[in-house]
Amino acid sequence: MSAGRAVPLLGLAWACAPGPSPDSAQPASPRLDLALPPHFPALPGGAPTVAEAELGRHLFHDFRLSVNEGRSCGICHEGKKAYTDGFVRAVGTTGQSHSRNTLSLINIAWRGPLTWRDPSVLELDAQLEVPLFGEHPVEMGMDPAGLVDRLSGISLYPPLFAAAYPDASDPLSMAHIASALVAYERLIISGDSPYDRWLLGEEGALSAQAEAGRQLFFSPALGCSGCHGGLFLDLPTDADGQPTAEQPDYLNTGLYNIDGQGGYPPEETGLFALTGQPEDMGRFRVPSLRGVARSGPWGHDGSIGDLGDLLDAYARGGRLLVGGQYPGDGAQSPLKDPRIAGFALSAADKAALLAFLDALTDEEALSRPFLQTPFCSDPPDTADGACTPVAP
Template structure:
């Protein structure tokens, strides 16, 4: 099987990282593979299970705080103009509101920025790479990846270390977070802290949560309840790909430590009437090399979905209403241009996208249900906010 260029790039990144940091006792990526229930207090409601974490990177308050500072720090980019927040804004449920994201050099990524809400429960990361299963490794892609360039730090690790070492805040945070490494600032400790912070980004306090899991019958309207019935009914088939705790395909936590990850072709494209997708965005087929995987992407969580537009892996659908139209039609029809085709007739399309018909009231009810998945407290939770701005406000 031919190995794709992206898979090869990923393998080289992981190999280079492990090799370069083998001397960092206790902080190498080789120790993050075994996942165990976290002992950290995430402040979760009783009905929410604890996420898993790598045995070699236990979540601690000091590590989370360091990761939060790093997440919002523009020093972690080539020219100091971008941070992780640039593509993952708290106000937008940690997305960026763009169809596709733009890196520090102006190069655009081929895919839409996924929400980081509840990312610690995800068995795989990104839209279409089944190899990326750990936040510690995934962080390497935006930091030092070259195709596309995002934060642009490839071959500049020493420079970044110097930048961070010059900041007084980090002279306290790194030793507190990594006493076993004597507070060493390195790419290894940076990604481990970022991963620890991201695992704490949990959103489970929407009106629907209060209604369904906490018994607050007044938390949602009758329209939401009717929309819930539609969503979980066989007429629409939504729940087959968006189910469970986070309205995603599969989640891992203390009560579910294994699970197969499904990827789906929704008939978004059918360029050649044989199922082809745009060449720069073919789904997991890029990794597996299997023709039948053309156009198959991971189903994202629908929590806070009203805030994460535009939609789909390439941001090519603008509104929730348009998304419903796409699934109602059983696939998207593009009438002209290089991507023209009838998605409904895509031979590789999932059987869970047969199409359906909704009345005007049913459509309104479904949208009401999706809106009820918005966790407004999550959007302003100070635990996930920019600490640099918080410091400025205190002055």
């Protein structure tokens, strides 16, 4: 590819510019020169080279990144499920259950603090060590040296690393594994939903019902946008809709009240599990709502199976759980955010809000060919759950 030539990757308009290493022995891979959605800020970290993105795509979808080849990043973060897995709570490669629901990776390049509840995880390359190497729970069950060794022994990888990092004396390293995965993750860009087209002024981009839902979402009476505001619908905003902070809040929305004092189930107590501060019980990061109609089940623990039920819980000012393991009335929780105060919601309003949430999905971004697995078809085609690799 020559400098300046547009290549149709990711369904966006890409143009290639010369790569970073014109003097190396290996020909430099061209950089992806992204034409981002016009209303998006610049891509953090800048555009990767084509070779690094291609390496990242392989790594993200390769089951051999887990100890018994049962999980890839991509099987837990699947495009058509808005880069989640459809499980209530994620299940790691050795069968251990996570205490939280899988988060979407849509527009992850612009996310501030990562994960549902740990404000100290700020960078994607630090975050990916959690699923790869974490033990509580085991998600992929690897260790750094074992991972480098394993990839070195798979004939596919040394050339892919050499192409991605032509200047490095040791291309196949943990640092480069992380760099390529991050490069791939940052390409999960979604900015062409009906709501985006509405933001860009396209007439008729939202159906009449979704437009009614948009107005409810941004109304003072419902107040959704006070927490789910800004471009990615995860920032606090003032009465004029302007973000009042650069990072999402960590809040208790009254999903549980197991003891009359706002208690959450002991297996997942939110920020409280990290700080031990009583007021942090049940506080979770406000999630982005882009692609939300496809990312169910919802909530930090996947306990919301239906978006209509969640709207009912917001309307009554907290979730009422009768029976089951953790009965209680979240509306009576002393720890819930005061903005979860309840509101009237007619059946038509509810349908309108659901139509608006649906309009936050960019269909093309969920099935972009360039982001799909380069390996076997889905579901895996071997008895042990591993994919059969095919040549890139």
